[in-house]
Amino acid sequence: MSEPTVVTPAVLRDWALPAAGEGKRARGRVCVVGGTSATPGAVLVAGEASLRAGGGVLALATAATAAPALAVAVPEASVEGVAVDQDGNLAESAAEVLAPWAQGADVVLVGTGFSDPDASAALLRRLAPELAGTVVVDALGSAFLTAHPDGLHHLEGRAVLCVNPTELARTAGVEDDEAEADLAAVAAEVARRCRVVVLCGAAEKHVVTPEGDSWLVQGGGPGLGVSGSGDVQAGIVAGLIARGAEPAQAATWGAYLHARAGERLAAEVGVVGYLARELPAQVPQILVELG
Structure with a gap:
C-alpha cells in the first residue's frame, strides 16, 4: 500500500468532481436498499444525503410496513416496500x-439501517449477482463480504465499502483491537481481497483501493x-457516484x-449534540466552497 495522501481542499480541487448536469437524469439515479421495520429512518437520511451531494433521481426500498410513512417523509423519492422476515429484517x-x-x-446503496448480519448476508447473496451498476455497501451489509469475499468481483472494482x-x-476476520491498531493495513487487505474501495474510520478516515492507493x-x-x-456518509458517497465520480474519488470526497x-x-450547535439528519444540509455549501 502506498503512503496515504492527506486530503486537503487543494488536493480535492486538483481532483475535481464531474460538473453537475443540468437535469435530474443527467445527475444519475440512486437506489437505496436498507432499513428494517424498526429503522426506516436510516434510509431517509442516506437518501437525503445522496441528493444533497448532487444525485438527481432517488428511489428508496425498505420494509413494506414503513414504506408509506417514508414516502411522505421523503416526497422527492419513489418508495418501494418489500417483504420482511419474522424479525422485521428485509427478507431474502x-x-x-x-x-x-x-x-x-x-448506483445502489445497500445495507444502511440493517440490523442482523445473517439476514443482510442472505439478502445480498441473492441480490448482489443481479446488480450491474456501481454498488455502495454500508455497515452491516458488509456481512455479505465477510461470508463471500468474492461476492462483488463481477463489478470489477465499481464498489465502495x-x-x-x-x-x-469482522469483514477482515480479525479481532477489533487488531483492526484498531492499523486500520489502513486492514482496510487495504479487505480492499484487495474483495476488490472494493474501502472507506473506514472515525477521527481519521482511510480510503484504500484494491490497487493499494490510499487517502x-x-x-x-x-x-x-x-x-x-x-448512513449520511454512505449516502453522500452514493450521490457523488450518481453525478459521475469514480468510486475512489467519491469515497475520498464523501469522507x-x-x-x-x-x-x-x-x-x-456544540461539539456534541447535533443530529445526523442535520448533516446533509451542510453538504451543498461545502461543495460550493471547494468548487
Whole structure:
C-alpha cells in the first residue's frame, strides 16, 4: 500500500468532481436498499444525503410496513416496500423484487439501517449477482463480504465499502483491537481481497483501493459519533457516484464532506449534540466552497 495522501481542499480541487448536469437524469439515479421495520429512518437520511451531494433521481426500498410513512417523509423519492422476515429484517425473497427495481440505477446503496448480519448476508447473496451498476455497501451489509469475499468481483472494482472499525474487523476476520491498531493495513487487505474501495474510520478516515492507493481524511470531531452518521456518509458517497465520480474519488470526497459537515455543526450547535439528519444540509455549501 502506498503512503496515504492527506486530503486537503487543494488536493480535492486538483481532483475535481464531474460538473453537475443540468437535469435530474443527467445527475444519475440512486437506489437505496436498507432499513428494517424498526429503522426506516436510516434510509431517509442516506437518501437525503445522496441528493444533497448532487444525485438527481432517488428511489428508496425498505420494509413494506414503513414504506408509506417514508414516502411522505421523503416526497422527492419513489418508495418501494418489500417483504420482511419474522424479525422485521428485509427478507431474502425481497431480492426478486429489488433486482429489477434496481436495474438501470447508476448506483445502489445497500445495507444502511440493517440490523442482523445473517439476514443482510442472505439478502445480498441473492441480490448482489443481479446488480450491474456501481454498488455502495454500508455497515452491516458488509456481512455479505465477510461470508463471500468474492461476492462483488463481477463489478470489477465499481464498489465502495463504508464501514466502522468494528465492521471492518469482522469483514477482515480479525479481532477489533487488531483492526484498531492499523486500520489502513486492514482496510487495504479487505480492499484487495474483495476488490472494493474501502472507506473506514472515525477521527481519521482511510480510503484504500484494491490497487493499494490510499487517502487520509482527518478531523470531523466527536459529534459524528452518533446514530445515523454513517448512513449520511454512505449516502453522500452514493450521490457523488450518481453525478459521475469514480468510486475512489467519491469515497475520498464523501469522507471529507462528512468530516467538514460535522465540524460546521460543532461550531453552530456544540461539539456534541447535533443530529445526523442535520448533516446533509451542510453538504451543498461545502461543495460550493471547494468548487
